[in-house]
Amino acid sequence: MNAAFDQIAEYSARTPLSRSTLRRDQRSHFVLHLVTRAGRQLREWGYSTALYTYRLRGRHPGQLLGSPDDPAPGNATLGSAIFGGDMLHNGEQHVIKEDFWLRMESASPTFRHYAHSFHWLQDLAQVGDQVKARDAAETMLSWWLPYGEDWYKDVWDAETLARRLINWLTHAPLILSSEDLVYRSKVLTSFARQTRHLMRVWRDAPAGLPRIYTTSALTLCGLLLPGGAGWLNRGSAELERALANFILPDGGSASRNTADAIRTMQLLILVRGAYQDRGDDLPAWVLTTLDRMAPFIRAMRHGDGCFAQFGGVTAEGGNGTNAILAASDAKGKAIENAAHTGFQRLVAGKACLIMDAGPPPPQAYATRAHASTGAVEFSCGQERLIVSVGPASKRGPMPSLATLARTTAAHSALVIGDRNSTRLMEDGRLGAGVSETLTVRETTEEGQRLRVTHDGYLKRFGVKHERLIEIPADGSRIKGSDRLFGPKIKKLVGQDVVLRFHLHPQVRAMKAPDGRVTLETRSGKTWIFDADGGKTEIEDSLYLSRPDRPEATKQIVVTLAPSGGNDGSEQPICNWVLSEMDL
Secondary structure, three states: HHHHHHHHHHHHHOOOOEEOOOOEEEEOOHHHHHHHHHHHHHHHHOOOOOOHHHHHOOOOOOOOOOOOOOOOOOHHHHHHHOOOOEEEOOOOEEEEEHHHHHHHOOOOOHHHHHHHHOOOOOHHHOOOOOHHHHHHHHHHHHHHHHHHOOOOOOOOOOHHHHHHHHHHHHHHHOOOOOOHHHHHHHHHHHHHHHHHHHHHHHHHHHHHHHHHHHHHHHHHHHOOOOOOHHHHHHHHHHHHHHHHHHOOOOOEOOOOOOHHHHHHHHHHHHHHHHHHHOOOOHHHHHHHHHOOOOOHHHHHHHHHHOOOOOOOOOOOOOOOOOHHHHHHHOOOOOOOOOOOOOOEEEEOOOOOEEEHHHHOOOHHHOOOOOOOOOOOOEEEEOOOEOOOOOOOOOOOOOOOOOHEEEOHHHHHOOEOOOOOOOEEEEOOOEEEOOOEEEEEEEEOOOOOEEEEEOOOHHHOOOEEEEEEEEEEOOOOOOEEEEEOOOOOHHHOOOOEEEEEEOOOOOOEEEOOOOOOOOEOOOOEEEEEEEOOOOOEEEEEEEEOOOOOOOOEEEEEEEEEEOOOOOOOOOOOEEEEEEOOOOO
8 A cells, every 4th residue: 555655656746747726615604603503502501411411321331342552652751740749731730639620620721621631641651650650640530530420511522522532542551450440430431421422422523633533532432342333333434534524635634734634643543453452354444544644744844854834733743743653554755746735845855845835724624724825944954944933832931922923924935015825813713815826846857846826915915926946956956936916916016025034043144245145054054045136134033843932043034126117017026046055
């Protein structure tokens, strides 16, 4: 299977000319969301009644039928902090005492979700003293059981419930090694009660990764709890359907967030492990999806293993990416033309350029998306030169950066009038803007050429943006050209048009008297940036390898010359080049 995907990828890379058009699904489904929410609120009223407690009764499982290994390693430091009486997550800290779960009602929604999902079991699994880890896990769970025994909205929310069941199953040795038979019986009974509820509410989770979690949890419980055939049939069928909707033919996710693809891969590895524990035949779509996703995930990485920070993924890609890729057993090579997700990868010699060449995701998936269409990142070998600012946490040292990091200006892209190519709405979603992109990719005797056009500024400023990138076969130079054209180009009069190239913190930038910029990397290599058609300056910027860790860095800012002609009808264009000096 891997060899087949490699042949397809190699054929695509050798194709002399490819052209693809992507259009954004801009339907809001507002009325459907209102009806769905009203129905969910009515059902939640029913869940809170005493009668529903009786409906969750059923067969008591005597044991688990297996426990698949979680491929993503936890954080031993965070696990040790639990020993010390503190739970840490996303810059928030809470003391662990017997009333811990009651105090979670005053915690932030993010921390409350983290605690009740039992994701911290992953961290306890990494500490050296596993006897102490089991004691801590069983103590925390014994405190939780009386609190979480019956339905409570935040605790039994579909996605939180699904994540909790998955973590209980994958880390069962931490919570079910006790010789206390009464405690074990309570835990197993809770397993069954929560799964029965999940059978009713799995579709309440939003489409996308949350739905992948709920259907995966239902599948895992059906495989690993006695008498779970009904759960398995429903879970596996709905998981297959959710994957078909969320994972695109090129292996990327509909959310355009590489981190979502990584988490989906992790869940499929767990499902595969559960089938193996049971000795049942594995559905073919599990391996097919894994084999399709791995080349996409690899395509979004630079030479140093860090991810291009498009769509909300951090440079690190989340916890345990290398381990997850290794556990997938999918060996497919990185694809270069992710035509369905809308990312392009140009590799020549040691040079690697990754470009966001697609429109933002549909609004259902756009709560964390970035307005980054047309942006590029560039690396050479193990060194990244041109980057994006990267996603930021609202609980980090600069809370306002969480929104700013999603703007077009936070990416190495063209910006008109200090406006985003796609609007950032007050509710966090991406609104109107880029609705269509056209990508033309060409392989020539000299190297590779990539031309991307988007309409993000068409309605507001009457122009489309075209970015042309050319890289020779040896990767020693990038030639770029940014052009604005359209039927109402006069709207640009009086507007600033700016190109931004954010630099990695380990790159030192110096401007020469002739306007060129010299870039020195940590290894001592020198690159020269030169632009024709605008004024070049070096300005301050920020870079986040992690959402809570901003670092000072620099950016190259090229302000394009004003539109020419008496009536401002000439097309603004800027040609630029980044070339390596052979010293």
